Amino acid sequence: MKFDAIVVGGSFAGLSAAMQLVRARKHVLMVDAGRLRNRFAATAHGFLGQDNRPPADIRADALAQLGRYPTFTLWQDEALTAERRIGGFHLELAEHGSAESTVLVLALGVEDTLPAIPGLAERWGRSVLHCPYCHGFEIGGGPIGILASSPLAAHQGGLLPDWGKTTMFVEPGVTFDDELSAMLSARGVSMETERVVELLGEGHGLHGVRLADGRTVEVHALFAQSKVAIASPLASQLGLELEEGPQGFHIKADMGRTSLPGVFAAGDAASPMHNATLASAAGVMAGTSAHRALIEATLWG
Template sequence: MKESYEVIVVGGSFAGLSAAMQLARARREVLLIDAERPRNRFATHAHGFFGQDGVPPAQAIATATAQLRKYPTVTLLKGEAHRASREASGFRVELTNGFHVKAERLILATGICDKLPPLPGLEGRWAVSVLHCPYCHGYEVGDRRLGVLATHPLSIHQALLIPDWGPTTWFTQGTIEPDAEEVALLSARGVCIERVPVAEIMGEAPSIDGVRLVDGRVIRIDALFISVRTEMASDLAEQLGCAADEGPLGPVIRVGDFKETSVPGVFAAGDASTAMTNATFASASGVAAGVGAHRSLIFTK
């Protein structure tokens, strides 16, 4: 394979593949580097994505990768990019195996990591019965007993949403106390407020039978929604000096309309570039980044 390309895309999930597709169709030389650790690898099915509802994420990624592979100007490389730097002619990316490549433009579709709170039983149920997005997973647990675990002030917002899918208990964990107006809103939505902290998730993972509170009481639920803190899955944006903002749940790379970062020639797409995270948003941002990178090759010298 070559050592120099017009564009390097780091990350081969929904955002990175969508970005690379635009560049492939523009007949540009593009290298896609993928470590094959997408954020959605824990989910058995993806929902709400146009034309792909119910398709396993791994299957959607495999199909898109096979389609991208048919374009002659595309090179796919399995590996982890761990260093990136600016050079006079563009950017240099080094992989963990020591191999390095160069490009005029760089698209970071490196994603984020979910950081679950230290409550026993959460990790083994993540993306199955412990869920973060009702639009992605709510329909599948509809009309069942649902819980919302408070980890962040946004948990109130989540608790107000969830009753559209089923009867809801909001566990404040003794850390978030709603004001009078919020109590009224929660009551109007039929949300039961439980202030005693959850100590244990019950049932054989990945299912949930209920939760045991620190006072010994057991409350039966079938699924638990939770807003988790997130971290960047890669520090490449930081290495390059890309500006970031603190989003509601974690850092977000600052981007413009076509996903250009604060560093000329570097674009960012996917969950690392937006606080609104799901498959559709990721793919759309990848399209914008791919188009943005292509336009910059033409109009920016």
């Protein structure tokens, strides 16, 4: 069977794109491998109407709502390859063989590469965080650390003092210009140049960091900058144009439209800014743009 649209990726961006398309009475296949970036976070925050809910519960509700539309199909599967063919796109899948569609929506997500510090990876999404607006309030005003592994940390440093007393742990080789240094000082950020060698705390909790000189500094949360990579080879297989952001490359998209006609993209893999609300909104734009493309295909062939 050929679908009107295939949506690859079943988190907030993909779900929102699929909703627009099924409501336009289009036959939509969602292919989702289940490796969601937000699987490490116990709850989502700052997402209007969904505040303090587990991401898995939000996704389950969205899938239940999509399932009420007779033109929606979900395959728990991995899309291995994608290619453009006359009249649309052909995907090879790990479990279901293959699928074809007129348009393709990529909500591929990203994978994080974290600083290699003992105790950091297992706390990612819990007490090691990336977004002040997503998790800052829950720190409860306690002491906050920033692991400055890139100049991008200055952006977090300007924000985080509103959530608690902030210490910036500057990694070797990272520097800030005079303007950024003055801003951080004006915001009351303490600067620490001794390297962090270990995170301390029970389970996923955090009560401090140990420095290379043996000192410990109390922090209840640590913000870190990960490097990200698009979590699927489909974008490169299709030859989509990419843009470089502060954390890595993402798919270049305008209202969801990519450099290849008929292919649309949304979510973390198509933006330098990563946030549940932004991903959902981008999915809406990608879904409506894909619908317009389907109309044009009908009109002009």
